[in-house]
Amino acid sequence: MITKSGKQVSKIGIGTWTINKNNIDDEVKALQFYYSQGVNYIDVVLAYDDGAVLDVVAKFLKSVKREDIFVNVFITHGCEKITDVEQQIKVYIDKLGIDYFDCITLHSPVVLGFDFDDYVKEIQRLKHKYNILNIGYSNLSPEQLKQVQDRICFFEGLYNLENKINDDNGIISTCLKNNVPFYAYQPLRRNRTAKQNYEEVVFLANKYSKTQNQIIINWLVKHKNIGILIKSSKQEHIKENIEALNFEMSEKDYQLLDKFRNKEFDKIPFSYFNEDGKIRIDQIPNQPIGVL
Numbered sequence: 350m351i352t353k354s355g356k357q358v359s360k361i362g363i364g365t366w367t368i369n370k371n372n373i374d375d376e377v378k379a380l381q382f383y384y385s386q387g388v389n390y391i392d393v394v395l396a397y398d399d400g401a402v403l404d405v406v407a408k409f410l411k412s413v414k415r416e417d418i419f420v421n422v423f424i425t426h427g428c429e430k431i432t433d434v435e436q437q438i439k440v441y442i443d444k445l446g447i448d449y450f451d452c453i454t455l456h457s458p459v460v461l462g463f464d465f466d467d468y469v470k471e472i473q474r475l476k477h478k479y480n481i482l483n484i485g486y487s488n489l490s491p492e493q494l495k496q497v498q499d500r501i502c503f504f505e506g507l508y509n510l511e512n513k514i515n516d517d518n519g520i521i522s523t524c525l526k527n528n529v530p531f532y533a534y535q536p537l538r539r540n541r542t543a544k545q546n547y548e549e550v551v552f553l554a555n556k557y558s559k560t561q562n563q564i565i566i567n568w569l570v571k572h573k574n575i576g577i578l579i580k581s582s583k584q585e586h587i588k589e590n591i592e593a594l595n596f597e598m599s600e601k602d603y604q605l606l607d608k609f610r611n612k613e614f615d616k617i618p619f620s621y622f623n624e625d626g627k628i629r630i631d632q633i634p635n636q637p638i639g640v641l
């Protein structure tokens with residue numbers, strides 16, 4: 350995928366939620382393995398694992414050519430007042446040792462202790478001061494996406510076989526129509542989708558001699574035309590996930606997955622915001638449904 354700043358970004362991106370902070374060297378090795386396999390996009394959220402993710406990514410960045418990597422850092426929890434946005438940017442500069450940002454993404458409007466509109470203005474102001482090449486957003490509602498449609502360069506949102514809200518409500522199609530790469534988080538629902546042994550996925554895995562996770566990845570990237578972020582520290586999983594892009598399924602088979610619905614997930618009352626009695630969108634995939 351090509352971003353608005355012109356950099357080619359791999360369709361599989363590296364997720365970094367839950368790294369093992371007691372084994373930083375192995376985590377760095379996993380990132381280097383991803384890189385050796387052609388993956389050049391990494392998500393970095395300073396709040397993850399009490400900040401240990403910053404140490405891992407800093408070590409990784411020192412071992413590769415900076416210009417080859419697309420680093421997407423997140424403005425996240427702890428953003429109570431407008432000056433905290435700049436403060437978080439300074440933490441990334443300090444900890445990662447970088448002097449420009451391929452992308453800065455708002456984790457979700459719910460992390461802000463002030464108005465979303467003010468964030469939109471503030472990040473535009475900081476764009477030139479800190480050499481931010483792309484501005485991204487995550488977990489926006491369709492209305493919020495509309496509001497920033499003319500300036501957004503990158504979108505990260507929930508999407509997988511069982512959680513199709515961002516397709517149902519037009520977020521994905523709006524992004525693709527406006528040449529904004531859409532990257533799905535929890536594409537494998539942390540390996541829980543495969544554990545359900547859905548008839549359709551098992552059928553396709555047998556037909557194409559692939560794993561269930563490979564069938565899901567292939568459908569998301571090759572058919573839905575979106576990017577995905579996958580976290581894995583295991584070389585055999587990383588290899589399996591990347592090799593999922595090396596085959597094609599028939600149109601009829603892709604449609605089997607397009608049509609797939611999980612009624613339990615579809616019934617969940619959800620919201621993009623913190624609303625009483627509703628599950629926030631990023632928490633939907635973690636609801637106790639099916640085999641855990």
Ligand SMILES: NC(=O)c1ccc[n+]([C@@H]2O[C@H](COP(=O)([O-])OP(=O)(O)OC[C@H]3O[C@@H](n4cnc5c(N)ncnc54)[C@H](OP(=O)(O)O)[C@@H]3O)[C@@H](O)[C@H]2O)c1
Nearest residue numbers: 364365366534535536537538539540578579580581582586
């Ligand atoms: N913007 C947001 O609000 C938001 C929300 C959630 C996540 N994210 C980002 O998206 C990334 C991806 O989401 P995620 O980590 O929650 O979920 P995920 O990538 O769907 O799943 C990661 C889990 O699946 C396992 N896994 C990966 N490949 C596998 C394979 N081939 N076979 C079996 N297990 C496999 C990994 O374990 P192993 O290490 O053992 O392989 C890990 O436990 C995150 O790391 C984070 O960077 C963003």
